[in-house]
Amino acid sequence: MAGRRSAEKNNLRKRANDQCSSLRILTDGPGNRSILFYYIRCMKKLLLGCLILGMYLASQAQTLNVMTFNIRMHTASDSANAWPHRKDLVASQILFHDVHLLGVQEALNDQMIDLRERLLKYKSLGGGRDDGKEKGEYSAIFYDTTRLMVLKTGMFWLSETPDVPGSKSWDAAITRMVTWARFRDRKTKKVFYAFNTHFDHIGKQARRESAELLLKKVNELAGHTPSIITGDFNAEPHDEPVQILMKENNPLKFTDSKSISETGHYGPTGSFNAWKNKEVSDDPIDYIFLRGNWRVSKHANISQTWGGRFASDHFAVMAAVGF
Numbered sequence: 001m002a003g004r005r006s007a008e009k010n011n012l013r014k015r016a017n018d019q020c021s022s023l024r025i026l027t028d029g030p031g032n033r034s035i036l037f038y039y040i041r042c043m044k045k046l047l048l049g050c051l052i053l054g055m056y057l058a059s060q061a062q063t064l065n066v067m068t069f070n071i072r073m074h075t076a077s078d079s080a081n082a083w084p085h086r087k088d089l090v091a092s093q094i095l096f097h098d099v100h101l102l103g104v105q106e107a108l109n110d111q112m113i114d115l116r117e118r119l120l121k122y123k124s125l126g127g128g129r130d131d132g133k134e135k136g137e138y139s140a141i142f143y144d145t146t147r148l149m150v151l152k153t154g155m156f157w158l159s160e161t162p163d164v165p166g167s168k169s170w171d172a173a174i175t176r177m178v179t180w181a182r183f184r185d186r187k188t189k190k191v192f193y194a195f196n197t198h199f200d201h202i203g204k205q206a207r208r209e210s211a212e213l214l215l216k217k218v219n220e221l222a223g224h225t226p227s228i229i230t231g232d233f234n235a236e237p238h239d240e241p242v243q244i245l246m247k248e249n250n251p252l253k254f255t256d257s258k259s260i261s262e263t264g265h266y267g268p269t270g271s272f273n274a275w276k277n278k279e280v281s282d283d284p285i286d287y288i289f290l291r292g293n294w295r296v297s298k299h300a301n302i303s304q305t306w307g308g309r310f311a312s313d314h315f316a317v318m319a320a321v322g323f
Contacts (some may be wrong), residue, residue: 103196145184226292
């Protein structure tokens with residue numbers, strides 16, 4: 001037994017000496033040392049590449065895909081573009097782009113039912129503008145329940161009496177409202193607010209006052225918490241409502257997500273097609289606005305067609321964001 005142990009010790013000693021001799025051979029001489037240093041440099045570059053790739057994959061996993069989509073109300077007068085012919089197209093765009101947070105405009109109750117049936121991992125927030133329940137168009141929020149947890153939600157109306165359902169003020173042609181929610185991201189554990197709206201299409205004063213009221217309510221509800229506003233504002237970038245939201249001397253101003261996209265903008269710059277074969281203007285009226293320490297990796301207006309037909313008379317607007 002003692003002889004066997006002694007033999008094992010000698011074998012271990014011999015193997016250790018052989019390894020040390022191999023290392024001496026590798027480093028002995030300028031040529032061999034160069035090979036070793038080159039090998040070390042390659043390993044460092046490989047490790048750095050793996051680290052960068054890991055950081056990129058982690059950032060992609062934390063990206064929040066946000067979409068605003070005026071889906072066009074259900075009206076038979078749209079004929080071949082009426083909702084029954086489009087509902088699957090709208091849902092497929094949302095699902096294909098893996099949207100986590102969605103603000104829809106013009107959705108009537110039957111359209112909300114159709115979307116809920118097709119967006120199975122999503123839940124919706126908000127009610128109809130006429131009564132806060134099921135009557136009138138919704139400015140609803142859909143959210144991916146596997147990614148986001150709703151902490152609080154509510155609605156207010158764009159009027160001089162924002163807590164009164166169905167209220168209308170100024171020169172607004174019809175009732176307008178905002179749906180909002182406080183969310184926690186299940187992946188990042190971070191909290192943010194989302195607001196979704198649809199400004200009046202006729203009243204200039206109503207759009208101006210709505211922008212002022214929206215900023216005021218965001219400040220009351222969210223304070224300095226990072227916030228997102230999605231919506232159809234019926235206003236182009238140079239128009240007063242958009243300028244109010246992005247007013248430079250306001251410390252709580254919002255930023256158009258398109259303007260800070262790290263990869264620029266993809267797709268048409270206009271967002272309204274009016275059932276024509278392309279956008280009717282190069283300027284958008286649908287936006288995703290951000291406030292807080294957000295970064296935007298991608299921004300797009302999605303103009304996909306099926307047999308030459310769009311999913312809506314507005315293009316969906318999407319931004320991949322994180323903070």
